[in-house]
Amino acid sequence: MMSGHSRTRFAGACAGLTLLATTACGADAGTGAAPEGTPQVVAAFYPLQWLTERVGGSDVQVTSLTTAGVEPHDLELGAHQMAQLEDAALTVYIKGVQPAVDEAVSPDTAFDAATAVETIPSGDHGHEEEAHGEGHEVSYDPHLWLDPSRFAAVATELGERLAAADPAHAQGFKDRAAATAASLTALDEQLAQGLAACTTRTMVTAHQAFGYLAERYKLKQVGITLDPESEPSPARLAEVAELAKREKVTTIFTEKLVSPKVAEVLAGEVGATTAVLDPLESAPSGDYESAMRDNLKTLQTALGCTP
Numbered sequence: 001m002m003s004g005h006s007r008t009r010f011a012g013a014c015a016g017l018t019l020l021a022t023t024a025c026g027a028d029a030g031t032g033a034a035p036e037g038t039p040q041v042v043a044a045f046y047p048l049q050w051l052t053e054r055v056g057g058s059d060v061q062v063t064s065l066t067t068a069g070v071e072p073h074d075l076e077l078g079a080h081q082m083a084q085l086e087d088a089a090l091t092v093y094i095k096g097v098q099p100a101v102d103e104a105v106s107p108d109t110a111f112d113a114a115t116a117v118e119t120i121p122s123g124d125h126g127h128e129e130e131a132h133g134e135g136h137e138v139s140y141d142p143h144l145w146l147d148p149s150r151f152a153a154v155a156t157e158l159g160e161r162l163a164a165a166d167p168a169h170a171q172g173f174k175d176r177a178a179a180t181a182a183s184l185t186a187l188d189e190q191l192a193q194g195l196a197a198c199t200t201r202t203m204v205t206a207h208q209a210f211g212y213l214a215e216r217y218k219l220k221q222v223g224i225t226l227d228p229e230s231e232p233s234p235a236r237l238a239e240v241a242e243l244a245k246r247e248k249v250t251t252i253f254t255e256k257l258v259s260p261k262v263a264e265v266l267a268g269e270v271g272a273t274t275a276v277l278d279p280l281e282s283a284p285s286g287d288y289e290s291a292m293r294d295n296l297k298t299l300q301t302a303l304g305c306t307p
């Protein structure tokens with residue numbers, strides 16, 4: 001299905017572009033990076049891009065809807081991105097992260113990674129008046145990539161989807177999916193071991209992104225806000241400060257796409273320091289796995305874990 005659709009589409013494009021046809025649309029793809037007809041796969045934002053590149057290998061061309069350094073939750077799609085979605089043999093996304101993407105994907109050619117895992121309920125501030133805006137518009141927490149064991153399940157399912165869409169390359173997709181899942185399982189074990197014995201298990205985070213990490217490694221997440229863009233109310237700040245003192249929290253976590261101001265004020269109030277914990281909503285300096293290992297080190301220091 002995938003190869004059929006995209007090759008047909010490609011052939012159509014070539015027929016219309018007679019000048020390019022001789023070079024770009026020749027019978028043999030030649031030495032170019034991606035052979036002609038290589039299926040276009042669109043990933044909604046960074047962790048899904050990383051995963052799709054790993055599992056797809058050279059059998060797909062991966063593009064990301066969210067550019068580096070951009071907070072993905074409030075992504076708006078331009079005409080170029082709508083065209084990318086239209087042409088994609090497969091779109092990999094997580095329903096609930098980006099409303100614009102949720103609306104634009106075509107169910108026939110989309111893989112919602114949330115369907116491959118057991119989700120947990122979305123973060124709940126209880127009595128807060130904070131709006132459920134900025135993408136968190138589903139009843140579950142969509143930040144599932146922050147648990148590598150769940151992400152391994154997504155890798156396996158993605159391999160199946162790609163194989164079904166392009167049977168000629170099925171073995172490659174399945175092999176790479178298995179290798180990626182194994183690598184993510186090893187990462188999961190490293191996190192489990194590294195976070196097994198800690199002085200405190202409470203982590204105060206800038207936004208409520210780490211629910212899956214907390215659930216998987218038996219930590220308690222206290223997100224100052226639900227969404228990266230929302231400002232906490234004074235009541236919420238007082239509540240978190242109280243809790244941080246009570247649970248002897250030494251570090252308030254910030255993230256690189258969120259202003260550290262609130263976390264700094266809070267840290268000052270409770271006598272804690274701040275440290276950056278990466279929710280991986282945009283591309284890190286390394287890759288998904290190295291950033292998760294950096295997160296592990298940050299958590300071990302902050303929570304007083306014995307390595």
Ligand SMILES: [Zn+2]
Binds near residue numbers: 208209281
């Ligand atoms: Zn988020």
